[in-house]
Amino acid sequence: MDLCYTEDEEAFRDELRTWLKGALPNVGPPPTDHTDLEARRAYDTRWQRILYEAGYAGVHWPAEFGGRGSTPTEHLIFLEETERAGAPYVGVNFVGQLHAGPTLIAEAAPEQQRAHLAPILRGDHVWCQGFSEPGSGSDLASLTTRAFDDGDHYVVTGQKIWTSFAQVADYCELLVRTDPDVPKHRGITWLIMPMDLPGIEIRPIVTALGASEFAEMFLDEVRIPKVNRVGGHNDGWRVTMVTFAFERGTAFISEIIASQRLLADLAKVAQKVTRGSARASDDAEIRRRLGRLEAELDALWSLTKRNVSQAQRTGMVGPGGSVFKLAYADTRKRMSDLAEQILGRAGLAIGDTLDLGELDHVGERLYTLTLTIAAGTSEIQRTIVGERLLGLPKDR
Amino acid sequence: MDFELNEDQEALAEGVAALCAGRFDIGTVRAMASDGLDRGRWTELAQTGVFSLTRPEAEGGLGMGWAEAVVVFEQLGRALVPGPLAAATLTASLVGLSETATAVETSGLDPVEIGEGAAEGSIVVGALQRCGGPCFVEFAEWVDGLIISDDEGLWWVDAEWLKAADAAPAAHPLDPLTPVSAVSELPQGRRIADRSTAVVWRRCGALLTSALQLGIASGATDQAVEYAKQREQFGKPIGAFQAVKHRCADMITRVEVLRAAVYAAAVTVDGKGVDDPSRSVAVAKILASSAAAACAKDSVQVHGGMGYTWEVDAHLFLKRAWVHDLAFGDGDDYADQLARGLLSG
Numbered sequence: 135m136d137l138c139y140t141e142d143e144e145a146f147r148d149e150l151r152t153w154l155k156g157a158l159p160n161v162g163p164p165p166t167d168h169t170d171l172e173a174r175r176a177y178d179t180r181w182q183r184i185l186y187e188a189g190y191a192g193v194h195w196p197a198e199f200g201g202r203g204s205t206p207t208e209h210l211i212f213l214e215e216t217e218r219a220g221a222p223y224v225g226v227n228f229v230g231q232l233h234a235g236p237t238l239i240a241e242a243a244p245e246q247q248r249a250h251l252a253p254i255l256r257g258d259h260v261w262c263q264g265f266s267e268p269g270s271g272s273d274l275a276s277l278t279t280r281a282f283d284d285g286d287h288y289v290v291t292g293q294k295i296w297t298s299f300a301q302v303a304d305y306c307e308l309l310v311r312t313d314p315d316v317p318k319h320r321g322i323t324w325l326i327m328p329m330d331l332p333g334i335e336i337r338p339i340v341t342a343l344g345a346s347e348f349a350e351m352f353l354d355e356v357r358i359p360k361v362n363r364v365g366g367h368n369d370g371w372r373v374t375m376v377t378f379a380f381e382r383g384t385a386f387i388s389e390i391i392a393s394q395r396l397l398a399d400l401a402k403v404a405q406k407v408t409r410g411s412a413r414a415s416d417d418a419e420i421r422r423r424l425g426r427l428e429a430e431l432d433a434l435w436s437l438t439k440r441n442v443s444q445a446q447r448t449g450m451v452g453p454g455g456s457v458f459k460l461a462y463a464d465t466r467k468r469m470s471d472l473a474e475q476i477l478g479r480a481g482l483a484i485g486d487t488l489d490l491g492e493l494d495h496v497g498e499r500l501y502t503l504t505l506t507i508a509a510g511t512s513e514i515q516r517t518i519v520g521e522r523l524l525g526l527p528k529d530r
Numbered sequence: 531m532d533f534e535l536n537e538d539q540e541a542l543a544e545g546v547a548a549l550c551a552g553r554f555d556i557g558t559v560r561a562m563a564s565d566g567l568d569r570g571r572w573t574e575l576a577q578t579g580v581f582s583l584t585r586p587e588a589e590g591g592l593g594m595g596w597a598e599a600v601v602v603f604e605q606l607g608r609a610l611v612p613g614p615l616a617a618a619t620l621t622a623s624l625v626g627l628s629e630t631a632t633a634v635e636t637s638g639l640d641p642v643e644i645g646e647g648a649a650e651g652s653i654v655v656g657a658l659q660r661c662g663g664p665c666f667v668e669f670a671e672w673v674d675g676l677i678i679s680d681d682e683g684l685w686w687v688d689a690e691w692l693k694a695a696d697a698a699p700a701a702h703p704l705d706p707l708t709p710v711s712a713v714s715e716l717p718q719g720r721r722i723a724d725r726s727t728a729v730v731w732r733r734c735g736a737l738l739t740s741a742l743q744l745g746i747a748s749g750a751t752d753q754a755v756e757y758a759k760q761r762e763q764f765g766k767p768i769g770a771f772q773a774v775k776h777r778c779a780d781m782i783t784r785v786e787v788l789r790a791a792v793y794a795a796a797v798t799v800d801g802k803g804v805d806d807p808s809r810s811v812a813v814a815k816i817l818a819s820s821a822a823a824a825c826a827k828d829s830v831q832v833h834g835g836m837g838y839t840w841e842v843d844a845h846l847f848l849k850r851a852w853v854h855d856l857a858f859g860d861g862d863d864y865a866d867q868l869a870r871g872l873l874s875g
Binding site for chain 1: 789791
């Protein structure tokens with residue numbers, strides 16, 4: 135076991151730091167209006183373009199597909215340093231960079247790869263994800279958006295939900311039901327859907343935070359060329375699972391670093407807020423809770439390094455990813471509880487810190503609600519851990 | 531960076547697990563409850579090199595790192611091997627802990643002799659932090675002396691003092707495998723090392739204790755999972771029910787987060803990390819305190835009524851977890867230390 139970085143890894147970090155120092159001052163602050171998705175797209179894709187021109191787009195993508203071909207450890211360093219430097223988030227580029235792109239790399243035909251991978255890296259194309267449906271959340275494979283065979287096209291009708299940034303996306307990775315008469319996992323097909331086709335209607339969904347990057351998408355006889363199919367007819371579930379195997383333990387690195395910053399800021403707030411006759415930070419119980427959370431975030435950072443090391447050795451993380459997500463969501467939930475207690479009446483508005491701290495602890499409190507829901511609820515994660523890691527019997 | 535066990539470390543873990551399975555199976559360990567510390571078995575344990583792991587090679591030790599020690603202690607914790615294990619390994623490493631670990635007063639046994647004896651198992655040492663009385667001292671009837679740490683250094687208290695002070699053995703120690711005696715007030719003792727050595731002593735003691743607690747958390751979890759696979763109710767194994775399955779998932783989640791923290795702390799103490807060793811150890815001890823007891827309690831719960839019986843081992847894991855929580859600083863102490871760092875940052 136060795137937590138020191140190699141000379142090559144340190145060199146990669148130094149070079150990145152130097153570049154960030156020069157590049158970030160020209161980027162400017164992100165748009166503040168949560169509902170202006172066009173501005174969001176412009177900002178996020180501009181940053182993607184800057185990364186591309188500096189050779190940092192798709193750090194973890196293989197070099198033959200235009201990426202940098204970095205190791206999982208270098209990817210960790212990239213995510214750590216960009217977050218510490220306050221660089222923009224992956225934002226609207228999330229699906230393209232981290233989901234659709236890797237799927238195309240693993241499964242798409244060469245001409246599909248040529249058409250789509252470079253534009254994703256350049257920030258020219260934004261992708262969204264058309265997987266979930268109103269009736270298919272945790273049970274994704276039960277999806278019913280129907281695709282009928284019509285010569286050289288699929289004709290697709292149905293409804294998708296949680297298609298974040300669909301309003302400003304160019305393409306959608308779409309799962310459709312191509313055979314309703316076989317077991318559910320065997321009748322699904324994975325399609326590339328251009329978002330400018332006729333028959334697509336998008337309605338924004340306003341989140342509990344008041345933001346509108348969520349959307350639902352209604353498909354009415356949308357004609358998608360069969361050449362847009364990735365993998366075989368009825369082979370979509372396997373294609374989707376291949377993508378999940380692409381995870382290298384790096385998924386929550388930005389989150390962990392951001393959480394450490396959030397906790398440090400909360401400690402500052404605790405020193406300014408008076409509760410009764412003393413500052414919140416004079417309360418021994420509040421201090422212990424701060425210290426425990428600091429310890430938990432530190433341990434989660436170590437667990438990340440363990441998962442990344444495992445990925446570096448074996449090529450995959452396995453259920454370690456679910457373990458991480460469960461623990462992280464739990465820690466953030468307790469951070470939220472502590473923020474609530476420390477802020478008291480100073481926590482009754484979103485986005486207004488009353489100059490007590492620099493970060494929006496109230497907005498974060500709301501955001502934390504998603505951590506036990508998005509990308510596999512904590513209940514689903516516990517079932518995965520129980521069955522795949524511990525070998526407990528299935529209950530269905 | 532490679533934060534996985536290397537081949538030697540894996541072999542070490544397997545070797546100690548095999549040793550524990552062969553010589554310290556749970557039946558043998560339980561039998562020790564009636565006769566306190568078995569000095570014969572203690573010497574046998576010493577002869578395997580367990581206490582000499584971090585003792586410098588020049589002193590006849592194995593000269594290994596704290597990472598290796600942690601790997602070994604995890605297995606000892608898992609097997610519930612009784613005795614002042616961390617104190618033995620620390621004492622045997624005393625000469626290497628700090629350059630200034632020399633005797634301040636040289637009458638009687640000096641630290642070099644105590645260290646040698648601890649490594650060989652011929653001297654059994656207890657360790658505790660100075661505290662106000664009255665309190666219980668572990669293995670007081672069985673040790674040759676105590677090393678008390680405080681802000682001024684390390685202090686040696688001879689077993690003779692314990693006898694003279696009429697340290698009274700408790701009839702029912704909380705952990706049946708950790709006999710304790712009541713002491714009204716700890717003596718000052720004879721100073722054997724300076725304050726900087728005491729800091730390293732506590733840090734490494736907390737690290738080894740965290741590793742024992744990792745073993746307890748992991749052992750309790752495995753036992754609960756095994757039971758959940760076999761025990762049937764309503765026509766199926768109880769582990770098939772989400773209420774039980776999810777509890778087990780929470781247990782292994784705590785174990786894996788703790789494992790990352792303990793290994794990271796050990797590697798950092800060995801100088802192969804990027805953080806401050808005292809901070810990393812604080813993180814490990816905080817998580818160890820909560821995870822070991824939580825996993826052990828969950829194991830009691832998964833075992834149902836049997837979990838509350840003497841016959842099932844679940845209570846032994848929990849009781850040992852509670853004992854370890856107090857050794858070398860408890861979770862609250864370290865949480866306050868980390869918070870103060872955060873508040874001054």
